[in-house]
Amino acid sequence: MKKVWKGAAAAIAALSLGVTGFVGATSAYAETVTTGSITITDDATTARAYNAYQIFEGEYDTETEALSNVEWGKGITAAGQAALITEVRTQVTEFNKTATTENRITLSDTPTAADVAKAIADLRLGANSAGAKALANVFKTAGTLSSTKTALAKDGDQYKAEGIATGYYLIEDSTNLGDNKHEAKTSFLLQVVGDAEATPKREVPTVTKEVEDEKNEGTGTEWGDSADHEIGEEFRFKLNANVPANANLADYATYKLVFNDSMSAGLTWNSIESVTVKPTGASSITIPAKTASAAGYELSDNAVADATGPLAWTLTIANIRDFLSAEQFVGGFDVTVTYKAQLNADAYVNDANGTTTNKNDVDLSFSNNPNVDTEMGKTPKDEVYVFTFKVNALKTKGDGTTALEGAGFTIYKGEKNDSNKMSFVWNATKNAYVVAPAGTQGAVTEVFSKADGNFSFQGLEEGTYIVSETTTPAGYNTAADTTVVIGANHSGNNVEFTQDTTTSITVINTPGSSLPETGGMGTTILYAAGAAIVLIAGIGLAVTLRRRQA
Template sequence: MKHLSKMLKGLVAVFAAAAMALTLAPTAFAETSYKLTLNGTATGHTYEAYQIFTGDLSTNAEGKKVLSNVKWGTAYTGTESAADVAKALGDGTMKIEELEEKLTLTKPVKTVTSSEGSTVIDGLAAGYYLVKDKDGTQANTSDAYTTFIVQVVGDTEADIKSDVPTVQKKVQDTNDSTDTTSDWQDSADADINDEVQYQITGTMPDNIADYTTYKYVFTDKMSKGLTYTAGKATIKIGNKDVTKSFTENVTPNTDGGTTVTWSCDNLKGIDGVTLDENTTVVVTYSAKLNENAVIGANGNPNTVNLTYSNNPNKGGDGETGKTPDDKNIVFTYKTVVNKVDQDTKSLAGAAFKLEKKLSDGTYKEVKSFTAGKETTFEFNGLDDGDYKLTETATPAGYNTIVPIEFTISAEHDTESDDPKLTDLSGDVKSGEAKFTADTNTGSLTTDVVNKKGSTLPSTGGMGTTVLYVAGAAIVVAAGIGLALRRNKRQDA
């Protein structure tokens, strides 16, 4: 919001005009009261109006409304001449900070509760007013204290702008099969044990110059599916690494998650750093997606907020505000394989190995099972990408399947305050399978069929008899042939 020192600089000429009015022949107006309309207000504020200067409302030789016979309002209790102070402010011989020291802000002439959109302070006599948030009313809110001076020489309007920092949390999405990495966005997917890359960006308020000190604290709350290792963050202001100017604190939460804070008591005290309204503070770090990761649509969220100094009237010390949480999320999936025979009945005795295809064409094993009584095999914690399912043990009497190559594809909101998993699919490239997708559970399920192999008939069966007969015929034929050859030799 527009604070005292910032606003007064723009009113120097007005104060000079007020001082000049003392020497001009004004045209006086009848005593009346006016209203001040504050535009752009939000609920949750209590505004106080303090009268700094009062006087006679007049029109000077230039036709402008001014105050003549300027004197102190109720916000001043000293003995100095109001006209002299106004003149000193006008010609620059008195600093704004000196005026602040002269004011006693204990008796507002008006106190109002803010409304959404605009707020009216009425019943004001002509004069100059300092309007401010009541002390203690903006502690731990997402807003900041405001202080500004406005001239009231008729019904007047003033614009209120919220000068508070913002914070934004982003994540990168990497596909190991294609070796592609996304821009910073609000969602990603990953394999269990992947290191997920995060970035937090905090901004400055427009009135950062009005603060003597400026507290700045990032609070990042990670769900239990994410593991952060202390000391892995890098913090920069522009190109300058300021990590050592922040204190990191890692705290386990009762729900199994972790809260990490990076705090600096005074950004303005960091050597070599100059802050302005365009300055950003950027935190980058990685966290591992661990074995506790939630599979499917609920995902693995983390949130961040920023605690900041919000009272420039006290130099920045003391009270702080806090931004709303900014959320992002990492999704992970699973493949479920049901082993069945050609009649779709569950079939025990199989074993499988799942591998992920990497960008260089090699394969990395995800998980393998040994043969046993299991007929359902779950491969949990999978990213999008290309995979190969191989049957490493086959039930007795059945043929081994051709390896199944397939691609997991997913879509999720990349720009959203509350990112959602919107689509999941499994596309078979080779082998025989058909995946059924469930975005809620994050699962791709398929039946894998083993077919019975070809075997010789058992001993004594018709097939064996045929073989015996065929064998005997061959022996007889051989005997006849031998006898014929002997007879030919004897005749010769």
């Protein structure tokens, strides 16, 4: 009776499931059995479909945990047998290069199933070793497995096949996840059966998005799930994909990542600042743009400067392994994309507490089947929001209600000096002046009250502003400067203004004093006053002369 030693089981047991070996039935007394079971514990959200293919069949010894009387199983085709023999022969050749004479492995030109199994045992491959994984990966090739398989039945969080013939089995996760599931499949598992148990250990990537925000009073920047900015001011978004450490990643020949970014109508895409990958415990590595001769990231065609939303664009890294060593790849890493954007004139503006429609979100598509390169999973979306604000301004006559047209104003951000003058363009749709980015055609630094008295301005960020009347309608006194403060606390899609915030102002012009003019009524009054003085003087002179004569 030929036996295959326990080492063969360890060599091809439980690939990529984090199982260090197999769990066989044990007994105080040795026993040879011909039937056994497979149990996989798996609490994945999506119900799994596991199929077991018998690669070798044989009798299982419960004491030595080895098979005897080994033959080819019913789950492997002739092509699969040939492919497995080729892989084993390759590993035997490498092993013999450094082995002592007595430890060299012999594999004939026409080996039997038992010969192949013994060679695998003699290789002493560790569970989850590169050699063991290479054996399992033989069966990624189409046509290596037959149509004869045993489906594992779901029982709660367990999947079971009971009363099956003992042998070596390849267990395939054949779950149809479809696209866009935030899950991954399991690599092929080779398991020895007696009574075998395994628990999958899957890790899937996550993605987060942050937006750059200026701290109050220009003391630096910070990143979070919300920000406030001027229209036309360039700022940055940061996308971060985290791929956790997972030895099973080694089973992926390629690992594709696609950032799917979506911008609302009020946002404009500008440019990519950087794309990096940072392995755990190591420095960041720059990923360049893809060229005809070099790997890198690739943008969708619509990701171009000044592209306005709504805009759905992608950044694809066809194989992140191109930029990482094997150890770095399985040790976990972060991929970070930083790009520049700005708010445009279509941005939603807030003048009261509430929400905004200036939303930006991202999700991540990722390779999720080590056995089929083209299958992809997808993470949930992560969202950020960008706020911008407005001040409702009204110009009136002295009564505080009657609109006054034609008054001109200059708005300063911060201190009142020429370098702080703001530029605006009139937006008829919004019935307001909107902050104009540098170089905007038709931009002005003086805004005028309209027939309805309105000179509202919008597209502002947090800060202090001075509204200064620079053109005063005839007959009115120039109004004093008005200081406007905008303070806002925002988180996610919610903003609340601080108590000192002013989002509505009324600028009142009082009439000037009416002074007399030459040639008008005032002249007549002066003439009359002069005549009266002459008359009084004449009367006084006459009285004086009469007294002297007396």
